[in-house]
Amino acid sequence: MGTERAGSQRRGIGVVEIAQSLGVSTATVSRALNGSDKVRPELADRIREFADAHGYVANRHARALSATTSRAFIGFVIPYVDTPAFSTVAAECGRRLARDGTQLILTITENDPERELDQVKELRGIRTAGIVISPTPGILDETKELLGSVPVVEFHRRSGLAIPGVFMDDRKAMADAFGRLTELGHRRIGYIGTTQDLSNGIARQDGIRDGMRLAGLDATDVPTQLVAPVESAGFEAATRLLEMPDRPTALIVGGGTLSLGVADAVRQSGIEVPRDLSLIVYGDPRWFALHKPPLATISAPYDQLADHAVGLLHDALDGTSADGGAAVRMITPILRPNGSLGPPHQHTP
Amino acid sequence: MGTERAGSQRRGIGVVEIAQSLGVSTATVSRALNGSDKVRPELADRIREFADAHGYVANRHARALSATTSRAFIGFVIPYVDTPAFSTVAAECGRRLARDGTQLILTITENDPERELDQVKELRGIRTAGIVISPTPGILDETKELLGSVPVVEFHRRSGLAIPGVFMDDRKAMADAFGRLTELGHRRIGYIGTTQDLSNGIARQDGIRDGMRLAGLDATDVPTQLVAPVESAGFEAATRLLEMPDRPTALIVGGGTLSLGVADAVRQSGIEVPRDLSLIVYGDPRWFALHKPPLATISAPYDQLADHAVGLLHDALDGTSADGGAAVRMITPILRPNGSLGPPHQHTP
DNA sequence: ATGAAAGCGCTAACAA
DNA sequence: TTGTTAGCGCTTTCAT
Numbered sequence: 001m002g003t004e005r006a007g008s009q010r011r012g013i014g015v016v017e018i019a020q021s022l023g024v025s026t027a028t029v030s031r032a033l034n035g036s037d038k039v040r041p042e043l044a045d046r047i048r049e050f051a052d053a054h055g056y057v058a059n060r061h062a063r064a065l066s067a068t069t070s071r072a073f074i075g076f077v078i079p080y081v082d083t084p085a086f087s088t089v090a091a092e093c094g095r096r097l098a099r100d101g102t103q104l105i106l107t108i109t110e111n112d113p114e115r116e117l118d119q120v121k122e123l124r125g126i127r128t129a130g131i132v133i134s135p136t137p138g139i140l141d142e143t144k145e146l147l148g149s150v151p152v153v154e155f156h157r158r159s160g161l162a163i164p165g166v167f168m169d170d171r172k173a174m175a176d177a178f179g180r181l182t183e184l185g186h187r188r189i190g191y192i193g194t195t196q197d198l199s200n201g202i203a204r205q206d207g208i209r210d211g212m213r214l215a216g217l218d219a220t221d222v223p224t225q226l227v228a229p230v231e232s233a234g235f236e237a238a239t240r241l242l243e244m245p246d247r248p249t250a251l252i253v254g255g256g257t258l259s260l261g262v263a264d265a266v267r268q269s270g271i272e273v274p275r276d277l278s279l280i281v282y283g284d285p286r287w288f289a290l291h292k293p294p295l296a297t298i299s300a301p302y303d304q305l306a307d308h309a310v311g312l313l314h315d316a317l318d319g320t321s322a323d324g325g326a327a328v329r330m331i332t333p334i335l336r337p338n339g340s341l342g343p344p345h346q347h348t349p
Numbered sequence: 350m351g352t353e354r355a356g357s358q359r360r361g362i363g364v365v366e367i368a369q370s371l372g373v374s375t376a377t378v379s380r381a382l383n384g385s386d387k388v389r390p391e392l393a394d395r396i397r398e399f400a401d402a403h404g405y406v407a408n409r410h411a412r413a414l415s416a417t418t419s420r421a422f423i424g425f426v427i428p429y430v431d432t433p434a435f436s437t438v439a440a441e442c443g444r445r446l447a448r449d450g451t452q453l454i455l456t457i458t459e460n461d462p463e464r465e466l467d468q469v470k471e472l473r474g475i476r477t478a479g480i481v482i483s484p485t486p487g488i489l490d491e492t493k494e495l496l497g498s499v500p501v502v503e504f505h506r507r508s509g510l511a512i513p514g515v516f517m518d519d520r521k522a523m524a525d526a527f528g529r530l531t532e533l534g535h536r537r538i539g540y541i542g543t544t545q546d547l548s549n550g551i552a553r554q555d556g557i558r559d560g561m562r563l564a565g566l567d568a569t570d571v572p573t574q575l576v577a578p579v580e581s582a583g584f585e586a587a588t589r590l591l592e593m594p595d596r597p598t599a600l601i602v603g604g605g606t607l608s609l610g611v612a613d614a615v616r617q618s619g620i621e622v623p624r625d626l627s628l629i630v631y632g633d634p635r636w637f638a639l640h641k642p643p644l645a646t647i648s649a650p651y652d653q654l655a656d657h658a659v660g661l662l663h664d665a666l667d668g669t670s671a672d673g674g675a676a677v678r679m680i681t682p683i684l685r686p687n688g689s690l691g692p693p694h695q696h697t698p
Numbered sequence: 699a700t701g702a703a704a705g706c707g708c709t710a711a712c713a714a
Numbered sequence: 715t716t717g718t719t720a721g722c723g724c725t726t727t728c729a730t
Contacts, residue, residue: 012473014723025701030725040699055495060474061410062723065706081440082433091430094457098464103471106455108443115447122452124361125409146404231635263639286580290612292641363707374717379709387715411707414722 013054022050033058064127071317075123076104077133079111084284085156085256085302086134092306093132102129113138120146130317132309135159151316155309156200164316164327166308170200170254171207173298173333177252177280178211180335185343186250186278187215189222190241192262193254194229201226204254204282223248227258234261242269242277249277249344256283263291274342285336293339300333362403371399382407413476420666424472425453426482428460433633434505434605434651435483441655442481451478462487469495479666481658484508500665504658506549513665513676515657519549519603520556522647522682526601526629527560529684534692535599535627536566539590540573541583541611542603550575553603553631572597576607583610591618591626598626598693605632612640623691634685642688649682 015033019026024043032039032047033056039047050056064070074097078086094104105128107119113136120143123131130151135143139159147161154165181189191208194201205226212222223244225237234253238261241248251266253259259281271277273293280296281288288295308329315327364382368375373392381388381396382405388396399405413419423446427435443453454477456468462485469492472480479500484492488508496510503514530538540557543550554575561571572593574586583602587610590597600615602608608630620626622642629645630637637644657678664676 015725016723026724027702027726028700031700034725038699043699055491057470057474059414059476059723060471061413061476062706063725064410065408065414065708066723066725068706068725081430081443082436084431087431087436091457094430094455095459103454103456103475105452106443107452108440110444121406122409125406126452127408127410142404260635260639267639267641286609287636287639290609290616290636290639292616364709365707375708376710376718377716380716383709389715392715408707411722412709414724415707415709417709417722 013051013056014059018047018051018054018056022047070127071100071102071129073103073105073126073128074313075120075126075128075131075133076106077109077116077119077123077131077135078106079109079134079136081106081108083256085300088302089155089306089309092303093310096306096310109136111136113140113143116140117143117146124150130313132313133159151313153309153312153316155305162326164312166305166312166329166331168200168300168305169330169332170203171210172330173335174204174207174252174254175210175214176207177298177335178208179214180337180341181250181252181278181280182211182215182217184250184278184341186248187217187221187344188246188248188250189217190248190251191222191224191254192234192237192241192251192258193224193226194258195226201229201254208252208254229255229257231257231261231264234258235265236261238262238265239269242266242271251277251279253279253281259283259288259295263288263295267291273340276345278342278344279340280335282333285338288338291340295340296338297336298333299336301331305331362400362405363408367396367400367403367405371396419476420449420451420478422452422454422475422477423662424469424475424477424480424482425455426458426465426468426472426480426484427455428458428483428485430455430457432605434649437651438504438655438658441652442659445655445659458485460485462489462492465489466492466495473499479662481662482508500662502658502661502665504654511675513661515654515661515678515680517549517649517654518679518681519552520559521679522684523553523556523601523603524559524563525556526645526647526684527557528563529686529690530599530601530627530629531560531564531566533599533627533690535597536564536570536693537595537597537599538566538571539597539600540571540603541586541590541600541607542573542575543578543607544575550578550603557601557603578604578606580606580610580613583607584614585610587611587614588618591615591620600626600628602628602630608632608637608644612637612644616640622689625694627691627693628689629684631682634687637687640689644689645687646685647682648685650680654680 015026015029019029028039029047032044060072064072076090078090081087090106097104109116109119116136117140124146132153134156135154144161152163154163193204223241225241227233227237253262266279273279282298285297285299288297312327364375364378368378377388378396381393409421413421425439427439430436439455446453458465458468465485466489473495481502483505484503493510501512503512542553572590574590576582576586602611622628631647634646634648637646661676
């Protein structure tokens with residue numbers, strides 16, 4: 001109590017202690033520890049050994065403060081961490097960056113532009129070498145300004161800035177899915193998606209429109225429900241569509257969380273899938289494999305996205321990319337057909 | 350090209366610039382910015398205004414380097430970020446800590462003790478004020494040593510160190526679930542869980558044993574499969590149990606990922622639930638609501654766990670807790686009965 | 699190949 | 715209440 005902790009090391013050793021113990025200068029120690037080739041190999045080894053033996057851990061703050069050009073940290077800004085679309089990408093990027101000794105700093109905005117601004121400020125305070133971000137729909141101008149001054153890569157959502165990014169080609173994916181249904185003969189197809197605020201909501205609806213056009217259908221053939229991206233909203237939207245007098249013979253859902261609610265509504269309605277209704281949902285196929293029958297899903301290969309994100313980030317850090325043309329890469333989600341797909345059933349009028 | 354970026358601020362301003370512009374000392378600026386009450390309010394306001402207007406962001410590294418006692422960072426070490434058991438807790442803790450201006454640094458071990466050691470070292474290098482960790486089963490001695498010298502809170506898994514922690518009382522939860530089945534009349538109950546390596550695997554199996562004892566059953570009544578915590582293993586384990594000549598009338602699963610595989614196997618087996626088999630799985634009820642019928646789940650209230658973790662962390666940081674008795678808090682997962690539960694069906698011998 | 703010394707941007711004694 | 719002056723622990727010229 002109150003007595004200093006006995007023993008050799010109170011708070012770990014630093015370069016000075018190492019230098020003194022070995023009778024060299026701190027400069028030499030620093031060079032050896034950073035693998036400079038300008039140190040006698042034998043000496044360097046001795047220094048590293050000593051450091052290891054004494055559990056030396058470099059103070060990141062000191063290092064970052066003196067060395068202006070450090071890739072010690074990368075900021076990662078996402079709306080949620082409990083959504084696979086974001087968490088999977090975060091995990092993958094973290095893994096890949098760890099190889100270079102770069103530490104990922106994860107921050108969560110919960111789609112709040114104010115929090116987003118705070119986070120980005122904070123990251124600038126940490127002097128992260130770069131930022132990977134999935135911006136909030138209402139991103140603040142001040143945030144944009146801040147982002148303008150560091151290497152940035154965005155994913156899933158667009159900020160409107162001319163910066164490199166990786167995105168899901170949801171438009172194409174939805175058009176493909178729609179096409180699959182029309183090929184099966186469906187002419188009345190319900191769509192449940194998210195509202196326009198969310199940029200992928202737009203793309204997905206655009207995809208549906210593309211599909212309609214291609215099949216020669218118009219808006220009256222495709223009853224649409226745009227709702228908030230929550231489970232209950234999906235449930236209600238599906239219920240509304242299924243209670244229509246002239247109800248659709250197929251349903252496409254444009255959102256992972258929505259899909260859970262929709263699947264539940266379909267189940268409770270007692271409508272038989274795929275005999276009386278074909279169903280394509282959006283999200284992780286593993287989840288929807290539980291459904292009876294297993295549901296056809298549009299699923300996104302997040303690891304690919306992470307790959308590209310890290311690649312673009314490296315380009316941005318190295319200043320490889322041309323200033324003018326911000327690289328944009330698209331990943332196309334995969335349609336996995338399953339037991340929930342079939343031709344429309346002619347029910348008696 | 351090559352020309353310095355024109356304009357007033359190259360890399361943002363610092364305390365010196367503010368001090369010079371306002372004709373005060375850096376100390377005064379620092380005090381004003383940190384809300385010290387020893388600055389003339391009017392002056393303080395003027396300083397803060399100026400700082401805001403010029404987009405001042407404190408350099409965290411400099412701050413951390415000079416101020417030894419800072420709560421700027423908390424390290425968070427978990428095996429996976431794409432598993433709700435960890436990601437949900439991380440998100441909650443992050444949210445709660447953000448209120449105090451504490452930044453959470455998330456690191457992923459993937460259950461690799463070497464990576465864990467690296468991460469913890471790294472966190473020490475960042476001089477995080479504390480660490481919240483869900484240790485790997487094979488945690489290294491060196492890691493333990495490092496953890497001994499900072500405020501630490503563990504959750505979900507135990508390191509064996511005498512440090513505060515929050516855990517799920519899986520033992521009790523499993524015993525309760527088992528009890529529910531025996532109350533319904535089941536005398537032959539299959540258990541599918543994870544191997545002993547994972548500390549919660551042990552607790553869950555212990556719970557099953559408690560339930561057996563209470564119901565007067567012995568090991569031969571409870572065919573058990575201990576497997577790796579992956580979906581396919583769950584599928585295979587369930588298949589094995591369901592193909593037994595004297596097959597169980599009920600099944601309990603002790604793991605979220607396992608449960609997905611088990612549910613799938615049950616579906617494919619064609620066995621009718623709950624008529625010929627009662628089923629209790631572990632995990633998020635939303636997932637298993639998709640099943641037909643919706644499955645009874647044992648689900649863990651992760652937000653509560655996060656609450657306690659943050660609480661314990663604060664205690665540890667404040668040195669509130671007595672050195673000897675490391676606080677341990679238990680959270681009991683909730684059994685949500687559902688359509689998958691019923692009395693055993695007497696099938697002809 | 700090595701050392702001496704000057705910072706990086708901030709906070710914290712100690713003076714005034 | 716404000717200013718002066720040291721550092722925090724490291725990297726990095728510039729000498730040697």
